[in-house]
Amino acid sequence: GCAAQTASEPSASTEASAETSASASAEESASSEANAPEDVEMVPVDSEYARVDMVNKEPEKPLRLAFLSLQNNAFFDLVAQGAELGKQLMAEHNVTVDYIVMGDTMDAQTVNTAMDAAIVQQYDGIIVTPFSVGTEAYIDKAVDAGIPVITLYGESTEPSKRMLFIGQDAYSAGKIVGEYVADKYPEGGKYGIVTGVFGVEVFEGRNSGFKDGLAKNGAKWEEVGIMESGDSADKVYSITKDYLTANPDLKAVYVSSGGNYGASKAIEEKGLSDQVISAGHDEVPDNLEYVADGQMVVISQDTMGVAVSSLIYMYNYLVGGVEPESDVIPSNSFMIDKDNVSDYL
Amino acid sequence: MDAEVKETKRMSPLKKAASVNEFGILIALIVLCVVLGLANPVFFTFGNAMNVLRQITLVAIMAVGEAFIIITGGIDLSVGSTMTLSGIMMAFFVASGVDPTAALVLTLGVGLLCGLCNSLLIVKLNLNAFITTLATMNIIKGFAYLVTGGLPIKFDSYINFIGNGTIGGADGVPVSVIIMFAVIIVGHILLNRTVFGKKVFAVGGNERSAKLSGIRTERVKYTVYSIAGALCALAGAICVCNLSIADNSSGSGMEMDVIAAVVIGGASLSGGKGSIVGVLIGAAIMGVLKNGFVLLKFSTYWQMITLGAVIIVAVVLDGIRNRKI
Amino acid sequence: MDAEVKETKRMSPLKKAASVNEFGILIALIVLCVVLGLANPVFFTFGNAMNVLRQITLVAIMAVGEAFIIITGGIDLSVGSTMTLSGIMMAFFVASGVDPTAALVLTLGVGLLCGLCNSLLIVKLNLNAFITTLATMNIIKGFAYLVTGGLPIKFDSYINFIGNGTIGGADGVPVSVIIMFAVIIVGHILLNRTVFGKKVFAVGGNERSAKLSGIRTERVKYTVYSIAGALCALAGAICVCNLSIADNSSGSGMEMDVIAAVVIGGASLSGGKGSIVGVLIGAAIMGVLKNGFVLLKFSTYWQMITLGAVIIVAVVLDGIRNRKI
Amino acid sequence: MDQDMLIELKNVSKHFPGVKALQDVNLQVKKGEVHAILGENGAGKSTIMNIMFGTYPQTEGKIFWKGKEVRFRTPLDAQNMGIGMVHQENSLFPFLDVQNNIFMGHYPASGAMIKRDEVKRKTVELLEELHLEHIRPGTTVADLGMADKQLIEIAKALSQHPDFIMFDEPTAALTNKETAILMDIIRDLKQKGVGIVYVSHRLNEIFKLADTVTILRDGQHVVTGPVGDFDNDKVVQYMVGRQLDDQMHSLKKNAKHGPEDKTILEVRSLSKKGAFEDVSFELKKGEVLGFAGLVGAGRSEILEAIFGYEPADSGEIFVEGKKMNMVHPQVATEAGLGLIPEERKVKGLFLELSVRDNINIATIRECKTGTLVNRKKEIERAEQSVKQLNIKTPTVEKAIINLSGGNQQKAILSRWLLAKPKILMLDEPTHGIDVGAKAEIYSIIDNLTKEGVSVILVSSELPELLLLSDRIAIMYHGKMTGIVERSELNDDAQEVIMRYATGQG
Ligand SMILES: Nc1ncnc2c1ncn2[C@@H]1O[C@H](COP(=O)(O)OP(=O)(O)OP(=O)(O)O)[C@@H](O)[C@H]1O
Ligand SMILES: Nc1ncnc2c1ncn2[C@@H]1O[C@H](COP(=O)(O)OP(=O)(O)OP(=O)(O)O)[C@@H](O)[C@H]1O
Numbered sequence A: 001g002c003a004a005q006t007a008s009e010p011s012a013s014t015e016a017s018a019e020t021s022a023s024a025s026a027e028e029s030a031s032s033e034a035n036a037p038e039d040v041e042m043v044p045v046d047s048e049y050a051r052v053d054m055v056n057k058e059p060e061k062p063l064r065l066a067f068l069s070l071q072n073n074a075f076f077d078l079v080a081q082g083a084e085l086g087k088q089l090m091a092e093h094n095v096t097v098d099y100i101v102m103g104d105t106m107d108a109q110t111v112n113t114a115m116d117a118a119i120v121q122q123y124d125g126i127i128v129t130p131f132s133v134g135t136e137a138y139i140d141k142a143v144d145a146g147i148p149v150i151t152l153y154g155e156s157t158e159p160s161k162r163m164l165f166i167g168q169d170a171y172s173a174g175k176i177v178g179e180y181v182a183d184k185y186p187e188g189g190k191y192g193i194v195t196g197v198f199g200v201e202v203f204e205g206r207n208s209g210f211k212d213g214l215a216k217n218g219a220k221w222e223e224v225g226i227m228e229s230g231d232s233a234d235k236v237y238s239i240t241k242d243y244l245t246a247n248p249d250l251k252a253v254y255v256s257s258g259g260n261y262g263a264s265k266a267i268e269e270k271g272l273s274d275q276v277i278s279a280g281h282d283e284v285p286d287n288l289e290y291v292a293d294g295q296m297v298v299i300s301q302d303t304m305g306v307a308v309s310s311l312i313y314m315y316n317y318l319v320g321g322v323e324p325e326s327d328v329i330p331s332n333s334f335m336i337d338k339d340n341v342s343d344y345l
Numbered sequence B, C: 001m002d003a004e005v006k007e008t009k010r011m012s013p014l015k016k017a018a019s020v021n022e023f024g025i026l027i028a029l030i031v032l033c034v035v036l037g038l039a040n041p042v043f044f045t046f047g048n049a050m051n052v053l054r055q056i057t058l059v060a061i062m063a064v065g066e067a068f069i070i071i072t073g074g075i076d077l078s079v080g081s082t083m084t085l086s087g088i089m090m091a092f093f094v095a096s097g098v099d100p101t102a103a104l105v106l107t108l109g110v111g112l113l114c115g116l117c118n119s120l121l122i123v124k125l126n127l128n129a130f131i132t133t134l135a136t137m138n139i140i141k142g143f144a145y146l147v148t149g150g151l152p153i154k155f156d157s158y159i160n161f162i163g164n165g166t167i168g169g170a171d172g173v174p175v176s177v178i179i180m181f182a183v184i185i186v187g188h189i190l191l192n193r194t195v196f197g198k199k200v201f202a203v204g205g206n207e208r209s210a211k212l213s214g215i216r217t218e219r220v221k222y223t224v225y226s227i228a229g230a231l232c233a234l235a236g237a238i239c240v241c242n243l244s245i246a247d248n249s250s251g252s253g254m255e256m257d258v259i260a261a262v263v264i265g266g267a268s269l270s271g272g273k274g275s276i277v278g279v280l281i282g283a284a285i286m287g288v289l290k291n292g293f294v295l296l297k298f299s300t301y302w303q304m305i306t307l308g309a310v311i312i313v314a315v316v317l318d319g320i321r322n323r324k325i
Numbered sequence D: 001m002d003q004d005m006l007i008e009l010k011n012v013s014k015h016f017p018g019v020k021a022l023q024d025v026n027l028q029v030k031k032g033e034v035h036a037i038l039g040e041n042g043a044g045k046s047t048i049m050n051i052m053f054g055t056y057p058q059t060e061g062k063i064f065w066k067g068k069e070v071r072f073r074t075p076l077d078a079q080n081m082g083i084g085m086v087h088q089e090n091s092l093f094p095f096l097d098v099q100n101n102i103f104m105g106h107y108p109a110s111g112a113m114i115k116r117d118e119v120k121r122k123t124v125e126l127l128e129e130l131h132l133e134h135i136r137p138g139t140t141v142a143d144l145g146m147a148d149k150q151l152i153e154i155a156k157a158l159s160q161h162p163d164f165i166m167f168d169e170p171t172a173a174l175t176n177k178e179t180a181i182l183m184d185i186i187r188d189l190k191q192k193g194v195g196i197v198y199v200s201h202r203l204n205e206i207f208k209l210a211d212t213v214t215i216l217r218d219g220q221h222v223v224t225g226p227v228g229d230f231d232n233d234k235v236v237q238y239m240v241g242r243q244l245d246d247q248m249h250s251l252k253k254n255a256k257h258g259p260e261d262k263t264i265l266e267v268r269s270l271s272k273k274g275a276f277e278d279v280s281f282e283l284k285k286g287e288v289l290g291f292a293g294l295v296g297a298g299r300s301e302i303l304e305a306i307f308g309y310e311p312a313d314s315g316e317i318f319v320e321g322k323k324m325n326m327v328h329p330q331v332a333t334e335a336g337l338g339l340i341p342e343e344r345k346v347k348g349l350f351l352e353l354s355v356r357d358n359i360n361i362a363t364i365r366e367c368k369t370g371t372l373v374n375r376k377k378e379i380e381r382a383e384q385s386v387k388q389l390n391i392k393t394p395t396v397e398k399a400i401i402n403l404s405g406g407n408q409q410k411a412i413l414s415r416w417l418l419a420k421p422k423i424l425m426l427d428e429p430t431h432g433i434d435v436g437a438k439a440e441i442y443s444i445i446d447n448l449t450k451e452g453v454s455v456i457l458v459s460s461e462l463p464e465l466l467l468l469s470d471r472i473a474i475m476y477h478g479k480m481t482g483i484v485e486r487s488e489l490n491d492d493a494q495e496v497i498m499r500y501a502t503g504q505g
């Protein structure tokens, strides 16, 4: 396998991806320094998922934080687990965390509805997983109402007034995957893309990042198609079958949506596991099994770590006035393949 | 329809209310609000009420147009796509240097045109409305994609107030909510008090009888689909103005919410029956629910189960009233 | 319906073909295939044909059930959710130690129960089928989440062959395709050759008349919704067996594909008309199209626009034939 | 108990919301008896039969079948006991063919599978038995004319060989020829000991067929007795509860006034493929032009073509000397035409809408004040029409589906009376209309002509045509075979017309 890579510069312009291959490991990047004012003491947190130190100070009054998330697949289950750990941590410091499921569809409307409701309830801070474009106005609204906002995992390329984004930039993440594939097949070849829903920014970003990443070594790559799966593994499976039938010399299937295992399944059935790689996103359990079998590679985004750390960043800001070291903190993104998958199982 | 008002002149106020078509779902809405208010007092704040109202604007505006279509016995599944395309066109026009007000007018024209195309296909080729608009839903979405290439278009101009402006200070009444009420009122009058509205009911009630009564049924259809298209464009414009950005996913999946609002509001999918006030209540029920899910921290599964259960209760209540008459 | 077969005995073979109900869309399908085959010879390979067939299995199997419902004048939007829940229950049963064959039977029971609940709500509470199944779509999806908590369930057992097995070597005919054809044939016979099938047409043709003809219309409805539910469960089981994993997103959005297949296949959403062979052709048209997009490397927007256009052409062709009669 | 007694109703009442359709009614039908039930529109005739058929349960009272008390939960229960019914409203399945319509609900089957050959064979046999050979078993019912549909309805009821059968206005859509066939069928059934209930507004049929007569008025039982105890006047008197002055005759004697000599409508060689060919005629101001012909002669289609509903392929239409391009009923309406179509449920009514809407729809513009429709005006006009035509409805807001067939017909008539047309075309306007109402409609037609309105009247009842028409045009197989002038409308006219109508003219 290839060295693990970190996606940085999320939400920056698309050219920023050049600096994304800095090597790091999960342990090294944990506990980064925050810009603490002189009088505030920062102490490490006793959690393997904390990526930042916490101010050593208790809040003057009880605090209420809203953690707005979605729920429609295994990824969000990891988010929920992370948020639960964070919630327990916060509870020790007189902070209540409300984990709120906004809905099951990843669209601006759903997020905005939830933002509105959180603002009305006057939380002290909001942590949200916006993903879609069109949520910026509502994030700004919260900030204008005096509520700091931290966004997680995915946000659009449009600017907003959020204090901090922790996570992967869709483009950069896609690019890392593309580079991984480019390194695996230096001679180039054909690839197909399975996207979630046409026109949704996360998918579009990942897809264009992937294409740019493939160009890394200057080899010639040919795209044989981009098809919509609506996150259904069965559709991913069908589309992959079609790709393989039409292009027996295919090298890679990039699944930027959920349901990646459908692709691996189709490749396996065609008996092409040695020739074709299925590449996708997220360290969810159903993917990792295929990764362990060597039939898939995925890019992780330190899902639980991001959730826990976001709460600490918010605490630091609200209690100690400590602002994050940057307004964009890349999550630890690694390519997981069968060589390093044991770290995640 | 308004017909029953007369009949109830001699009744007690309670009976009178109960005989209004929208009574059943109104009760459902009120009960829902009371329950939510008791569970979380924030629900009854002015700010939250405005939130709920603003959240239902898009669905309610589109549902007014859909109601007209459904009352004629048709259906339009392409409303979401039309909204998306219109919003994108609006941003595209302005980005190409068109004056925002002119762009808004053009945008309404785009929506109207989408609706008109739907109705031309349905009438001229004598096609089923469901399958036709299922097809145009894809086609219109495709065109929207063609315009943007999948990338969002920024939108910032003086006209944004129709989406994000408020009247009476920052915490006042959103302009979009006022537009929604205007649409509802005009729609209600158009449907119940004008010759055109009568024709809409007639076409849905029995198309052949309508034709034999001297009604140009095709024209009625062209008109309702065009109105619906223009209203989708209005919703698209409001959406874009509110979010200051136009993208390809804004309207996707909306058709189900829109149709649900119309049907919960008492319309019959076989035509000849429906109400604009009902549409508002139907949209409000769904809006209040979604708001409530967040306020009460429902998990996804309970959100889904509750949404389904409330829809059923609402239509059951609607049915009970209808059976009484 | 089969009635015409008799009447056409004296006609020329061409006229005879043209008078078959499914003629229009069959032509559409054939033309589509020829065009694709010319554009990319891979299309006509055995392997590709099997791909297309397997891809339409789920939709086609569910569409058979949906066709029965639509012919009675109903509709079921919850088919996708029912498929999801059933697949999950199957995996859940096996994970809980139930024998896979017994689990399959139980799973069909789960689907049947979902359908039965739909019909009980519709019949007993006298509700509109569209809105009822829109509600149960959410409720069933909610239950599916409740079972899994959102996590996929691994599924690996001897019964997986119904999803991923093939007959005649690894590149042979998939078992699921054989199951699909069996469902189509049984469905066709049930609809056209049995007393029950005639009752289905009668209920959709004129429910009042059906009652007056001594048909227990409610029982017909219970039966069609239950059949449809069981077929969704079968589809769910096949899907899970194929992918060796059950998750919450497998059936979502499928209802539109399923309904489209039925309607393209010549059914009328107002009931009383429809064909199972048509369902197969309808599903095949959409399957072939999606396959064609891959073979011909269509760009995103042209995929959507073409899909829409082909649907319209198919129903236009269907309409031309119908007007002739 | 009486061995011959088939069915007996004791103190049966039926209440619908807002309507007491039946109150405390008794009825007995014996084997081999033809029992006629008479009454005005809305008297409760269909209701009483529907109760005996299990369509809906009675509110009060008991039903005895062959001496035993029974409760029908559904029509299936009644059918299983040997009760059949020919419904007033078309109850066929339009998309299915004739054979499937006939055997729906009682297919010959082995197990679940239908014996298709047997269905076909039995259909052919049945159609032959009923002298309906012209109908093919494989024809889709939607493609049949109204009369044929009615005949299929009858065949369907008879296919189960019931012991007791009810006919609800079976001849309303039939012409003399088919009516005669039906009369023979009924006599035959009677011979076989089948009990029969027969409802018709055509009194001559009653006197020809019935053994016993029961008369209902406003849901109440008025009288029952052997047919010999009644004559025309008496029946009418019982039905309407007052003496009807013999309007039919007064019409003929005094009221007839000649049409003016001004041509208001001229039709020149109008043709439509498959329906009619080369039809030409003139209509004078204030004239009643009758159209006679057998079922399927193409009369309805001519009216629909003139009205622009299904425009003709060729030919010219002049209204007051102006050539009109009748592409749509709207054009015709604006030119001063009105059409009351024959299949009221299919082409006339808005079943779910109120009586008010149904009455006002064609003239809704006249209810406007400013740009908006004035509801008061709507109600006023509707209530006036209800009064004028004596339409039985609790309020004008009632959905019209709840009215009896005759009253629905009157509502459609009033729709067009409000439009004040110059030319009113009536297609079987007295279908299912009781004698009293018929007389009212006749006098309305008469009054209209006095006001200078011209009328085209299509009717399958020759007496009606002879009574009202100034001239009668006769159609045969889509061609106009002759016009009988006013001067020739004497006692022999009937024969002349029949000759033309059967193509022998
Ligand atoms: N389903 C119903 N709901 C409400 N009212 C009804 C219903 N069916 C019949 N009625 C009312 O019951 C009364 C009797 O109706 P019915 O159909 O028995 O009359 P009828 O004697 O058959 O008249 P016609 O000669 O016009 O057919 C009418 O006033 C009618 O409006
Ligand atoms: N919907 C239809 N489809 C096909 N043929 C039809 C249809 N309606 C009527 N016809 C046929 O057209 C011809 C003329 O029918 P039309 O109804 O005009 O006759 P009519 O003289 O008015 O008879 P009736 O006394 O039954 O009203 C008949 O042969 C009839 O069978």
Ligand SMILES: [Mg+2]
Pocket: D045, D046, D047, D088, D168, D404, D405
């Ligand atoms: Mg009657």
Ligand SMILES: [Mg+2]
Pocket: D296, D299, D300, D301, D342, D427
């Ligand atoms: Mg006729």
